[in-house]
Amino acid sequence: MPRNFGHSPITLNDLTPGRRARIRQLHGQHAVRQRLMDLGLRPNIEVLLVRSAPLDDPIQIKLGTTHITLRRHEAATIEVAHDG
Template sequence: MTLNDTLPNQTVVVHRHHATGMVRQRLMDLGIMPKAVITMVRSAPLGDPIEIRIDNSHVSLRRAEAAGIEVTQITLAEIR
């Protein structure tokens, strides 16, 4: 499953991402790295970009970037 496949209010954990170069560095600077917990907030009206929450930060990503991030769905009970 990729971050692009998540639905609003769904919480996932990053498994890995396939970005390279400057995009990879940007994702890591934003906190999108293995074992990061991400909540999908919403998608823009036309579907691109998406808004995600990492800790207390809200980040917008293009769907093409989100498609390269492998995630695993979790429940809120597993986070605590």
């Protein structure tokens, strides 16, 4: 179940391990946004939140066959649609 219970958009940061989501939009700025896009994070791509570190930061996501580690503040800039 997502962590976000309000009406604001859900971000990758709101997901719990084992949940899939489809990227809707990247809200990062300049170099951070470009880095995320270079890693393959683009609109309409499905990602799986694999795990969260013991202190909750960073998180590991799976994009196809690739595992990517992101800081929570970076994940908070990625708006997603929860797929279940």
